[in-house]
Amino acid sequence: MKKLLRDNGLTIVLMVCFLISLIGMIVAGLGSYNSELAEHSAQGVGLAAYLRSGQFVSALFENWESEFLQMAAYVVFTAMLFQRGSAESRDPDDPERPDDKLPPWPSRTARWFYGRSLGLALAGLFVLSFLAHWHGSLAAANEDARLHGTPAHSALAYLGEAEFWFESFQNWQSEFLSTAVLVVLSIWLRHRGSPESKPVASSDSETGA
Known part of the structure; x- marks a missing residue:
């Protein structure tokens, strides 16, 4: 067990932090949602109903969406672009890595997908999170429309709504900024033991690291 915890400590601690943060989000979000309903003289909801609500689904996946976009872009961009002096970049004068040759699989297509599987997986998770955010944000907007007695939105029409894109871009910009800051700060600053x-x-x- 001790060896298992040592060998998987990073993933375990990150997932524990994720679960604690998720529980905190649910508890705080439920209270906020019921307060908003009370302001409109509507009946509050329980935990299960809140987890199915558009407000929760939208808030959850708009954050996941931005994180997976950041990671997908980071993986792909660092394969193509350089930043001299950064630990987050390959050396522009010696960009090739000895173990980057594709395995001798019979299919060229299989080799292509395997050689880009990490970026493709993260991009796929971004797309799925984007779709879930779209669904949740639409449901939240229609819940709000119902409370205010205004017409509901159709799924396609909602893609043109400024509110939906505001929710996305407010997270996307912070992810790209934080990644750029990490790339640049790693030129001059250090953290002992960190890859x-x-x-x-x-x-x-x-x-390079």
Whole structure:
């Protein structure tokens, strides 16, 4: 068990942090949602109903959407672009890695997909999260329309609504900014023991971890 925890400690701690944050989001969100319903003289909902509500689904997946977009873009961009001196980049003067050759599979298509499987998987998770955010945001908008006695939105018409894109872009911009900050700060700053940092004694001009 000790070896299992040691070998998987990073994933375990991150997932525990995720679950604690998710529970906090649910508890706070349920209270906020019921307060909003009370302001409109509507009956509050229980936990199960809240988890099915458009407000919760939209809030959950608009964040997942931005995170998977960030990671997909990061994986793909770092395969094509460089930042000299950054731990997050390959060396522009020596970009090839010895173990990057594709395995000798018989199918060229299989080799192509395997060689890009991480970026494709993250892009697929982004698309699924985007669709779930769209569904949840639409449901939330129609719940709000019902409370205010206004017409409901159709799914396609809602794609043109500024509110939906505001929800996405407010998260996307922060993800790209934080990634750019990490790339640039890793040129000059260090964190001992982290693979996201160059070794402490490395020069600022050295590129790669």
